[in-house]
Amino acid sequence: MQDSIVSTRYWHRLEDGRLQCDLCPRHCHLRDGQRGLCYVRQRLDDEIKLVSYGRSSGFCVDPIEKKPLNHYFPGSAVLSFGTAGCNLACKFCQNWDMTKSREMDTLADAASPQKLAKVAAELSCLSVAFTYNDPVIFHEYAIDVAAACREHDIKTVAVTAGYIDPEPRVEFFAAMDAANVDLKAFTDRFYHKICGGHLAPVLETLEYINRETDVWLELTTLLIPGENDSDEELHAMTKWVVDKLGADVPMHFTAFHPDWKMLDIKSTPAATLTRARKIAIDNGVHYAYTGNVHDNKGSSTWCHSCGELLIERDWYVLGHWGLDANGCCANCGTALPGHFLDQPGHFGAQRIPVNLSRYQ
Secondary structure (H helix, E strand, O other), X not given: OHHHOXXXXXXXXXXXXXXXXXXXXXXXXXXXXXXXXOOOEEEEOOEEEEOOOOEEOEEEEEEHHHOOOOOEOOOOEEEEEEOOOOOOOOOOOXXXXXXXXXXXXXXXEEOOXXXXXXXXXXXXXXXXXXXXXXXXXXXXXXXXXXXXXXHOOOEEEEEEOOOOOHHHHHHHHHOOOEEEEXXXXXXXXXXXXXXXXXOHHHHHHHHHHHHHOOOXXXXXXXXXXXXXXXXXXXXXXXXXXXHHOOOOOOEEEEEOOOOOOOOOOOOOOHHHHHHHHHHHHHOOOOOEEEEOOOOHHHHOEXXXXXXXXXXXXXXXXXXXXXXXXXXXXXXXXXXXXXXXXXXXXXXXXXXXXXXXXXXX
């Protein structure tokens, strides 16, 4: 595993001799051999190192809509992968077997940035997604993969909670082409109680992406009954999005199902997602979606100007395509924000596991 250990630069030494990690707002203070909460950044040789570089917990080709990104080359294929660990501690984590792993053997697959980019091209993927766990914690690896992908004209997508400090945030998002940021709730109480973090750094990240970068941005909120699904919170969240990020940033409201440490809470009713979507639209969000439920209307894209159907979705399968060659509504000419090909992709609902060892 020695080849998976690389030096990092976002840390400094404290007066008591401990090293403080400056990658994310947790600011873990580490003595010799200790790991941060993320588990993959460790004090070794009197510096903080990433110990999961070039290692993955698995690779899969997914539809881009699964990230979820609805305005970023719809219908295209994306090569998805993650590592181990996470810098938040969400009690509802649906990938807890990877994010909470404390076994480096979880990282069974090895892949250099160059190989990942080459395989993505061979598999006709338009993009590579850092997902399953938060790419912020494997910052150096993600950035190197993004650089290799650009040599092959492959885009990179970060699926992240946005829990990152200002300085590394600049470097990280400069390397990304698109991001889906998980806005988990709109109260600090939720972030502290349920996720072991805080809301403010996430909002700062969202404003930074929107104001300072060209990264295509979409948001996702997993609605948990009784925790973050009140009308009051949804009004506050969606008004903030319109005010600070703009009406064209798509919002996805997805259904919770019992997992990890929240097995005693029932799954989110579909009606909750429909209610959240209506609140968002009423508050000026142009593109609001429902997810993790079968809802053709809520998962499809509609022209906010004339109401025409622009992109029909049945789960991850695209149907009617109402865009012209310029990515505008074929009925009224209103531009649809995002990135689109002349014709929709047809990858559909496939999920194809990939064994990188089979590729040269």
